[in-house]
Amino acid sequence: MRIPFIAGNWKMYKTPKEAKAFAEEFKKSYEASSVKVAIAAPFVDLETLVKAFKGTGIGVAAQNMHWESEGAYTGEVSAEMLKSIGVTYCIIGHSERRQYFKETDATVNKKLKKALAAGLLPILCVGENLKTREAGGEKEFVEKQTVAAFKGISAEDAKKITIAYEPIWAIGTGKTATPKQAQDMCAFVRKTLKKIYGSEVSEEMIIQYGGSVKPANASELMNMPDIDGALVGGASLKPGDFLEIVHF
């Protein structure tokens, strides 16, 4: 049985004060259920959120990390540092990091391995852009990204990774993939994982859909057989909207 997992991705929004206000508001109406919930926040908010969500079961995620434990890497934060303040998850390879900060399949793979070694649970993002989709190349593209990300990762470790399929054309655009498009691609990601690890592992793995998920479309998406959760950007910034999504 796959336990649904819904994560908010705040991107570069909210100061610690705003993060605390969100957490207090969210906790008032949050009903713990069999759905796992996490918030991925800017580094400066993480400790505040860890404290605010203590005892609620709500996890805290970073949005990025470096693949080394320490060193002369100005501006970077390591997996061990995140772990030391009580962070549970880390988004790795978000399309915005790939697009604006030159992350490659190779650095994504290094980061995944480091996160796993440090005991952080990765949320790996994959997804094609509009040009690739219009040319009909989305499956080939996502397969390549997925295979490269998991290179050299054992089946045991692979099971700890959540994958977020996020078509770039649906991120922050208001254009959600249709439930069928999202289901098709999440099923395809699972098929790719099956080729690498076999069906026992691939059937256990959590695959989220991300891209303009909102209260109005969450339950329809979540009801698709291969969609096990969501990575929610814009709609995770307001406690009310995110609550509606996690209580889908």
Ligand code: PGA
């Ligand atoms: P969005 O972002 O929900 O605002 O489209 C999703 C994401 O980038 O993870």
